[in-house]
C-alpha cells in the first residue's frame with residue numbers, strides 16, 4: 040500500500056504539472072488559483088504518506104475517500120473552468 044500511495048503521489052504530480060504547463064502556455068486567467076488547489080492536493084497526499092507510517096488501515100480508507108471526492112470534485116468543478124481556454128487553443 041505504501042508503494043501505491045507513492046505511485047499516486049508521483050502520478051498526481053505528473054498529471055497536475057502537465058495541466059499547469061498548458062495554463063502557462065495559454066495564459067489561463069485562473070492559473071494561479073488553480074495551481075494553489077493542486078499544491079494543496081500534493082500537500083494532502085504527502086500528509087497521507089506520513090500518516091500511513093503509523094496507521095495503515097485507517098489511513099488507507101481515508102485516502103480512498105479523499106481521492107474519490109477530490110478527483111471527482113476537481114474534474115467536475117475546477118478543471119471544467121478552463122474548458123473554454125483550452126478549446127480556444129484546439130484542445131477538445
Ligand SMILES: [Fe+2]
Nearest residue numbers: 058113117118
Ligand atoms: Fe486541475
